[in-house]
Amino acid sequence: HYAAAQKQAEPAVLQPTPQPKDDFQEELVVRPLHSGDIYASFQFRTLWETDFMRGNKVSHYRLFPKSLGQVISKFSVRELHISFTQGYWRTMQWGQPYLPSPPGAELWVWFQDSVTDVDATWKELTNVLSGIFCASLNFIDSTNTVQPSASFKPLGIGNVTDHRFLRYATLPREIVCTENLTPWKKLLPCGSKAGLAVLLKSEKLFHSSFHSQAVHIRPVCQDWQCKTTSWELRQTLNVVFDLHNSGQGKREWSLFKMFSRTLTEACPLASSSKIYIDITDNPEQFELSPATSLLSQAMVLGDRRTFSVYDLTQQDTFGSVRSLNLLIRWKSTEGDMLRPLLHAERYVAGYGLQTGEIHTLMYNHHPYRSFPVLLLDSVPWYLRLYIHTLTVTSKGKDNKPSYIHYQPSKDRVRPHLLEMLVQLPPNSVTEVTVQFERALLKWTEYTPDPNHGFYVGSSVISSLVPSTVAMDTNSTRERPLFSSFFPCKEESSYFVRVYTEPLLVNLPTPDFSMPYNVICLTCTVVAVGYGSLYNLLTRSFQIEEPSPGLAKRIANVIRKMRGVPPL
């Protein structure tokens, strides 16, 4: 009867349904910095031709992580960018990073235009992401979310740019540690077991001057015609190892010294797995071993750089010992670093706990070209900005911005948002100053350690900086991942985003033991005052004769015996 049941059923011939194609690439770029530190940038990219949006319920995930795929489809996300950073990127010593990120956590999301209630969806999305990344992203609410009106245009393809669907939030206080790296590593197809991800050991990664891990999801063009889109997931990890902390003062770096691991194989699921070492600055002053003959040039950050390439998918890269431990040795320390063209700083001036002034300085180091920058400032509501004191000066003269968007704050509801488009004159410093007043918070709104201070998120400066070489505008040519993040529309300039330092501001802090003191004092006063009054009113007084002395008592006894009245 079992066999008969089988015969009755349709012959279960599985037609191979063409699965949407997905592709995984991994790469590591190592750039020795002028100060002796070394900058390593990992990028893992998964491309997937599927459609999360049009009602197809995607249930088979191969390389793309399921948790993120479900987030995209449930919350109708068009683009998602989240980064966790520990440390501050020092532009003047290290140059520009391949992928900029502010200290703390930063999340910005473009939603699809089918979303009706963007704020509710944003709140749910932040809660779900806080569970995925083990971070306190649930602290993102309306008091630190802004809706930029001109910055943060989508990095993926699309033509709708209604800024109603954009939300940006930053948590400058967010700590990054192994518990954020663990779920990040679990999103990779090979996990941390094969490929470049075996180098990601937390004990070395967090003992560094700068550590940043990010996830970027956006739709990209599939081919040069760009008629169909595929979803791109980029996981990036940037780390700068210090010469003295991790390098023991010697200008000699190797994979083992940086990561305490060596490479033995590429990720089997990767279509390409490469290591690029930047040898542009001093081609004769480095010694690379094992040597490689592969060289590649790429246009990145407005400059043509030369890289030595190690292809991990080739077995002979690993040599006879079956493991790759790159060694980079400096031979001399001469040479000047090229100064980055755009650089920014920010600090708080003033004294006392009532008022202060925020100064933002933007440096343009180009000798003869000026370029526009878009400055985005999001200040929490408890620093009350006096916008009438806003001044923008360059070279001592007033510099009127061509576009200003200001949204005032509402106490406990939303922060200040200030966006300005400023033209920076060549070879100059532009200073933006605004005065503020500090608010007194309610006593339950203080954090458990209020004397640490309160953080103000970094300012974001987006700009099109003139480049020294013609940039590549063909977006689909085969390019290394690190040079293809920001889309390039024109040849003479490239897009760059610079983040300033976050500010740490002290608010007037009450003495939290005062409620206890007040209760004690009040209760004492009430007890003493009321108690005394109550006693006076309710006690009745009787006169009591004191007991007579011994001699008198004996005399009274004798007198009683005699029958005479007592004394």
Added chain:
Amino acid sequence: FTLSIYLSIYLSIYLSIYLSVCLSDSAGQFFSSGHTNNWAVLVCTSRFWFNYRHVANTLSVYRSVKRLGIPDSHIVLMLADDMACNHRNPKPATVFSHKNMELNVYGDDVEVDYRGYEVTVENFLRVLTGRLPPSTPRSKRLLSDDRSNILIYLTGHGGNGFLKFQDSEEISNVELADAFEQMWQKRRYNELLFIIDTCQGASMYERFYSPNLMALASSQVGEDSLSHQPDLAIGVHLMDRYTFYLLEFLEDIHPASKANMNDLFKVCPKSQCVSTPGHRTDLFLRDPGSVLITDFFGSVRKVEITTEAIDLTDPIKEVEERPANGDVHKEMHSYVDQLPVSEIIHQKPKQKDWHPPDGFILGLWTLILLVFFQTYGVKHLRHIF
């Protein structure tokens, strides 16, 4: 010959009876604990660098519990401050429990569910009772049922009847007892083991009144729990004494170990701990000697072997692939201009949605109109207009 036959038959009957009794005993013991899944809620309530030892306490219990089998999805780990990546930590991404940096309890795959400012009394009680907002992710919830054994470990600074959270609020023993009663009434646990390592910890379990609770504390009322040893390189005390010896005891436990609760009560006698650890078992229905350590600290799965056959060869229905949308004319997509300067300069200000006038304006206009009509009267309106 017949004697040997009789003897063999007699022996075989005796052996079969003996074996069946044994098997039923072990089968009985196999299913005696009554729980099917294990959960752990591990809380460190102290902030600031000098309370490094409380984070190390919690992480060492986390490490033992994970090693004995409870997965991360069933552990709710709450750390009130970050010691591993604290800027004062000379060895970042590590938390040590033994001096000379022998054992890193932070590990390489730790998942902290509540961290920093999220560790509050309210969040702790919400996790226990399950009354969390609907958008809370799964990793932050205690999804236990009536067949779950839960281990709850608290550490921090405490006093007679309270435990301090993050230097700004306290939880009292009455609140905790009420939370456990709520859990009992909502059938959120089968058995619960409560361990607390603070000063005067025994006061925290004095007020329990729900059934199936067993409690251990590191010190009695009026006694202080002391810390174990400082590390001169890190500069702070690394662990508390009770949890140090508890960790030593748990390192010897493996998933098949038969150690029971009476061994746990003997951990850290007064000679080692200086304080007197206490325990409370009067609310617990089973005898502590029959409760295995792995009932709470491990996640031993019970496997039921069946000889039935289950038919898995149903015909697989093909998912018919919807044809890719039929529009042939797909427009060409392009990347968005990142900084369209001219567009931005000429950007029109957003049309603000019209809102009806706010309360103050409405009141002001009502007042004006009232005064107006009172002064002029309605019938004179036609003279005004």
